[in-house]
Amino acid sequence: MNPKRHLITAALPYANGPVHIGHLAGCYLPADIYVRYLRAKGEDVLFICGSDEHGVPITIKAKKEGITPQQVVDKYHKMMGDAFDEFGVSFDIYSRTSKPVHHKTASDFFRNLYDKGVFTEEVTEQYYDEKAKTFLADRYITGTCPKCGNENAYGDQCEKCGSTLSPTELINPRSTLSGEKPVLRSTKNWFLPLDKMQPGIEAYIESHKDWKTNVYGQCKSWLTQGLQPRAMTRDLDWGVKVPVDGAEGKVLYVWFDAPIGYISATKDYFEQKDDHTSSLAKATADKSAQWELWWKNKDTRLIHFIGKDNIVFHCIIFPAMLMAHGDFIVADNVPANEFLNLEGDKISTSRNWAVWLHEYLVTFKDKQDVLRYVLCSNAPEAKDNDFTWKDFQAKNNNELVAILGNFVNRTLVLTHKYYEGKVPQADEYTKGDILLLEEIGKFPARIAASLDAFRFREALAELMNLARAGNKYLAENEPWKLAATDEKRVRTVMNISLQITANLALLMEPFLPFTAKKLSDMLNLGGFKWTHAGRSDLLHAGHKINPPALLFDKIEDPAIEEQILKLHQSKIMNEIQNQVMSPAKDETSFEEFSKMDIRVGTILEAERVPKTDKLLKLKIDTGLDQRTVVSGIAGFYKPEDIIGQRVSILVNLAPRKIKGIESQGMILMAENANGELAFVLPSKEISNGGMIK
């Protein structure tokens, strides 16, 4: 394929929170580097993104904060757009799915598939919250797990025992929105019959064995398991209305409408662009022809940059939708990244365990490129990676400052010292010079090869190697020593060093756009692009350069300690704030309660139950007898540490076989906000068998 144009999309970020470093590292930064590289080569590129503003979580956030969903998305749309802008993520457009153009595009798309008879209709029974007047997604129903008795199992899964559930299996279901007991109501929804479309999708995936192993592997996994029909509509009032009779109160599933957002953002771009072009262009421009060129022409290469959580939607469901429609091209590649962790823990918006882009710039003003550098050099390309502030500091001080910034600085300082800022004329090249110049000539192609293969870390490392070569060249030739003895040689060495500096300015642009601009300005390097890189005559003799300013500053310990402290504080705040109270249980009677026989006991023996994560097999002295109890506390207590531990035990619970072991009773545990368990004990010494009542 020799594409005439490249349509690059970055995942539409969900508008229920600001953007953090994980988003940047996984998706937006690689996308931006790739786009800047293509543009620098002079390719025809369109870089599309926007806010994803529909779906249940936004309506819930709105309810919690007592504002409208539109107010929620307005707030985050602005925050996210500003953050991307500040970090130099160079979208051609940052649109949003609440725009009319998107509603129309998504609606038309659905209608097109509907008219073709693509969808199947199914009436199912769903839980409905009468108080909140809404149908409930599985995740928003909790109840008692039928398998392990956990009272806070979700409608889709019990996190205690890990079993997959459907909401109707839950005992005592409750709505997390109102705490009320939901009722079953039948509702009709439209399904995309992915099962029937599997052969087409399979052929598509099979024709892309060149995709990253994590992406290809995940797709294969889904196909092997067999695709199932998936509902493309939801009972909800926030989103794109389903454009079909009898679909009142229903909207398109966000995963149906979000990827269409790429298409509507493209339309949006051309509509906005027309406003700024001349009236002649306006008169002649055929808007639909413009956007269709990017979405319906086989000469367009479509690339989706996403995080690994989105693989199935971009590699299977969206292509299936596009194929069903028939007019559109499908993605040529989906270079999904894995996840970035923060200081050893998963990044989490709700737990405020994140480095937020808008906050970063407050502390590290004008250091966008430092974060871009660190996130790119440590990007989770093949596996999850960890971001630590110490590593951030080390990469800034030891690599950006010491290698790149320092090489540029010493070259420019010497140039001003010896030649008053004018590029000296090179004299005769030595053998070593010629070898080095040949080497420099190879860098653009080498970096390009890495970028073409979506190996951004490797590409960035190559860029740094050029700066290393520069430092080495200076150290080996020591112009500061020769200055007194060999004026010709010094001119040559300095000329070559300056050519390296100019090459760095061109080659760093995709990765470090702010620094590239600074350096280009210092060198008065006008008019050159990526395609000129590798040359050794970018700066002519006599060319005047400006006085040097440092490209990067050292980051001292206090700044880093402040960040680490901030994270630890948010961890503590979380524990306090996130303590979600389970709703009070239904009233019970004294008679009911009196049936429980709870006693004080002591653990005599403890061992792990093989092949389980959480279970311990305990032998308990209850005062009445010694009995075996299986308890799910292995995540919090080691067997050897709890021998002799006093406990409270429910002794008349019906025995139950767990992993083949008969458990005769239940240990009472108290749980904190993090789900950690602790033994419940009498506050003074009570002997085994003592009643708890």
Add this chain to the structure above:
RNA sequence: UGCGGGGUGGAGCAGUUGGUAGCUCGUUGGGCUCAUAACCCAAAGGUCAUCGGUUCGAGUCCGGUCCCCGCUACCA
């Protein structure tokens, strides 16, 4: 449970179609002083998670086990 990805010197990572391990940072020693105590050179440091198999030869292929991450379909 099933599936996908990963487990390589102190840390972070490369290792193409199998030929006994490379890079960056850190550490140690030396050189240099133009430069933000930065730069350059050298050295130390690995039974490539583990067990078994195929092979003349395996980090690389096959099988078992353990650990981490993700997905498991109505969480965006």
